[in-house]
Amino acid sequence: MPRWIVRCPECEKEFTHTPIDKALGITRDVFASPPKPEIPQSGTESTCPDCNKASTLRAFDLRYRAERNREALPHTSSPSLSAWTLVY
Numbered sequence: 581m582p583r584w585i586v587r588c589p590e591c592e593k594e595f596t597h598t599p600i601d602k603a604l605g606i607t608r609d610v611f612a613s614p615p616k617p618e619i620p621q622s623g624t625e626s627t628c629p630d631c632n633k634a635s636t637l638r639a640f641d642l643r644y645r646a647e648r649n650r651e652a653l654p655h656t657s658s659p660s661l662s663a664w665t666l667v668y
């Protein structure tokens with residue numbers, strides 16, 4: 581499922597903030613991302629499932645992950661993507 585992810589400032593692990601419903605995730609452009617979830621300007625509290633530390637998230641902390649990330653990106657052997665594969 582496509583999702584909005586955030587990176588925990590404590591342990592650097594990425595975790596899902598908001599799963600995106602398939603109906604919302606469908607767009608004509610596969611590289612386009614759906615609208616971000618509403619986050620107040622002052623941020624929102626979120627607890628990392630890995631280290632259980634609560635941190636304040638801002639809208640710009642959110643990153644979009646498409647379900648078919650590996651197929652969608654042309655550089656499947658890039659170091660960053662390899663790192664991503666290791667995380668999951």
Ligand SMILES: [Zn+2]
Nearest residue numbers: 588591628631
């Ligand atoms: Zn953490």
